[in-house]
Amino acid sequence: MIKWRSKCLVLQVILIFCCTHIVQAQLTDLAKLEYSFIPSSRSEDQYTRLRASLNYPIKIKDTDYLLVGGEYNRILLNLEDEYPFNTNELKILHVIDFNLGYTFKWNNDWRLGLTVNPRIASTLTTTLKGDDLFLNGGIFAIKDRTDATDIERPYRLVLGLTYNTTAGIPFPLPFVSYYRKVNAKWSFNAGIPKSNLKYFFDEKNMLQLFSGLDGYFANIQQPIDVNGQLVNNISLSVAVAGVGYEYFFTKNLVAYTYFGYTFRLRNVLRNRDREEIFGLNELNAFYLRTGIKFKI
Numbered sequence: 001m002i003k004w005r006s007k008c009l010v011l012q013v014i015l016i017f018c019c020t021h022i023v024q025a026q027l028t029d030l031a032k033l034e035y036s037f038i039p040s041s042r043s044e045d046q047y048t049r050l051r052a053s054l055n056y057p058i059k060i061k062d063t064d065y066l067l068v069g070g071e072y073n074r075i076l077l078n079l080e081d082e083y084p085f086n087t088n089e090l091k092i093l094h095v096i097d098f099n100l101g102y103t104f105k106w107n108n109d110w111r112l113g114l115t116v117n118p119r120i121a122s123t124l125t126t127t128l129k130g131d132d133l134f135l136n137g138g139i140f141a142i143k144d145r146t147d148a149t150d151i152e153r154p155y156r157l158v159l160g161l162t163y164n165t166t167a168g169i170p171f172p173l174p175f176v177s178y179y180r181k182v183n184a185k186w187s188f189n190a191g192i193p194k195s196n197l198k199y200f201f202d203e204k205n206m207l208q209l210f211s212g213l214d215g216y217f218a219n220i221q222q223p224i225d226v227n228g229q230l231v232n233n234i235s236l237s238v239a240v241a242g243v244g245y246e247y248f249f250t251k252n253l254v255a256y257t258y259f260g261y262t263f264r265l266r267n268v269l270r271n272r273d274r275e276e277i278f279g280l281n282e283l284n285a286f287y288l289r290t291g292i293k294f295k296i
Contacts (some may be wrong), residue, residue: 030055034291036214038238038262044080045281047236047267049073051291055099063111067101075216081281085226089123090234093218096120097136106141113140121218131219131232138162138175146181155180158191196244204248210258211241224269226278231269239264240287253294260287 036049055069073095103113122132140160161172177191193213215237242260267280
């Protein structure tokens, strides 16, 4: 029982950290390698992302944990259509996150957590600049009854506030996530940026329906002239829904594949004030995400 409770505490640490990341939210991953691909409809343009992450929880006290880690995203924009500007500066984007989190037990029911996440998001065609740096973070409260034996349907509730400098909103935003295990075969998670409904065939095979948000915001180190206006930033926001499959090699090592279709896709070039200057191909398209992860 003590060993199981210790694992649950570490899971909560990872959960708190992941809550602040829009493509990582609601996951419990210690390490991950992932490939994503969006081919634009009726266009030669393509979006590809390679992601690698590693996170490590450090026990400070019996119920207190410090989390350190990082994530690297290499985003490849293959812009093959005709555009009224030079697209060479947009071929490769880099998003690097440094993760620092701390969580402690508040009372018998609730655990609190704080996260600070410095980020580099840039084309990185020259030396690092101030405009390449961003700061994200959040504060969260977690009530975790997933290991409870006195209730019929275990659950986890996460409430919090997140701050993201790339969102362009100068105040914290609310965060809510609710997970419940319905029975041995079914579970669901309702929240933002990800919701899902899972069905477990057995201990090794799981199928799910999902919806979620994805995207990025990055600085263009060498600004581009677009129709007489200077472009300093690029952003992508994607809303996607589909079906996913996971295969458990072991309890902790999982391979996964998600197929979906975007019902909102906006890839936009912006000026220094983050005002929209030019929209790239925004036709909805198929979505693929696959990889392998080690989780608690």
